[in-house]
Amino acid sequence: MKIYNSLEAFTATGKTIVTLGTFDGVHKGHKTIIDKLIKSSRATGCESVVLTFFPHPRMVLQQDSDIKLLNTMNEKAALLEASGIDHLIVHPFSHAFSRLTADEFVKGILIDKLNIRKIIIGHDHRFGRNRTATLHDLIVFGEEYGFEVEQLSALEVNEVSVSSTKIRNALTEGDISTANSYLGYPYMLTGTVVKGRQLGRTIGYPTANIQISESYKLIPAGGVYVASATVDGKLLKGMMNIGTNPTVGGVAQTIEINFFDYDAGLYGKNLCLQLHERLRDEIKFASTEELKRQLGLDKESSLSWFKSYNL
Structure with missing residues (x-):
């Protein structure tokens, strides 16, 4: 083309x-x-x-x-x-x-x-x-x-x-399954990996912070999603959060993804994230330990989703 x-x-x-x-x-x-x-x-x-x-x-x-x-x-x-x-x-x-x-x-x-x-x-x-x-x-x-x-x-x-x-309505409500059914493919968020606060590393869940330059791009409702991206020809499975990270005092909205079994450097790379399923709302936990426990459950749910679709 x-x-x-x-x-x-x-x-x-x-x-x-x-x-x-x-x-x-x-x-x-x-x-x-x-x-x-x-x-x-x-x-x-x-x-x-x-x-x-x-x-x-x-x-x-x-x-x-x-x-x-x-x-x-x-x-x-x-x-x-x-x-x-x-x-x-x-x-x-x-x-x-x-x-x-x-x-x-x-x-x-x-x-x-x-x-x-x-x-x-x-x-x-x-x-x-x-x-x-x-x-x-x-x-x-x-x-x-x-x-x-x-x-x-x-x-x-x-x-x-x-x-x-x-x-548009489904994405605004966080109903990624309905949105994807009409699209015929997983909804995409494309952006550059930038340096964040690096707080995820301290609790065992390092994340890639995605910066989207196009202000007109529709960002789905906040929450935790099953997501993936292809990097250097390899499918990376993960879980993504759209929100402010209230448990650790965050204020501004961020888009962060934790990839499973991948620790290579991603700073400066342009990633196209595919959103598959929304797991839950973003929650303010009483402690980082509670947050860590929930992230463990989110990871299990995400891996189960990938397994069910043979990905």
């Missing part, structure tokens, strides 16, 4: 099959669209193109919106690449872009830039300045310029929108 940081960077070498959207989460609903895109491109000998945008349109058009996203751009790109598409265009979304008329968008982008043979889109899709153009208008443009419009059914569109809403 080739990635382009703007429409200007892309040059079509032949006809393309295109879909567009934010694709936040690249969840099961989105994969319905992607599968249609790939199937159609292979059947016609065209190249598949996903056009997405960053920042998220709501970040630009609703500046008071505190929207949290399911993926960072790197996570989204990795998921889309795994799906098998040929080209990913991440175009900077701006007020100027939102002011393109429907005709400017179709002629200037879909025809002149992307050289489309077909576009796959939702039946309720609106586009152009003030989102005034409808699917019917797009079909008319297709007849004029010679491209096909394949629309998703209302059921398929509903699956995409409902999934996104349910995933």
Whole structure:
């Protein structure tokens, strides 16, 4: 898959099959669209193109919106690449872009830039300045310029929108199992390992402190989770805490993971954590000894989870 940081960077070498959207989460609903895109491109000998945008349109058009996203751009790109598409265009979304008329968008982008043979889109899709153009208008443009419009059914569109809403709600409530069932993969947190207070070492549970640089990334509800990461090709199993570590006087939120049977240095490494199951709320214990005992139980529960899934 080739990635382009703007429409200007892309040059079509032949006809393309295109879909567009934010694709936040690249969840099961989105994969319905992607599968249609790939199937159609292979059947016609065209190249598949996903056009997405960053920042998220709501970040630009609703500046008071505190929207949290399911993926960072790197996570989204990795998921889309795994799906098998040929080209990913991440175009900077701006007020100027939102002011393109429907005709400017179709002629200037879909025809002149992307050289489309077909576009796959939702039946309720609106586009152009003030989102005034409808699917019917797009079909008319297709007849004029010679491209096909394949629309998703209302059921398929509903699956995409409902999934996104349910995933965000589930993560906010700490229901990682439901979120993962809609995503079709374990929810990810990607960040750099930085030096923390190193208090975990004193009680036998050293942790890697993960710093996520993207402020828009949705962090699930606080608590203890079964989690894993792949480092240098090896799957590392562990347990992760999202919270403030109240037992040892913590205040700021941290994301820390204790890997089992791994003691190599991780500082400075970029890790992609996969969250599998939430074990419990974060608790303020009366002593570090009580905390240590609970961590032992959490480790047993985590190992049992990995064993049950043959990981």
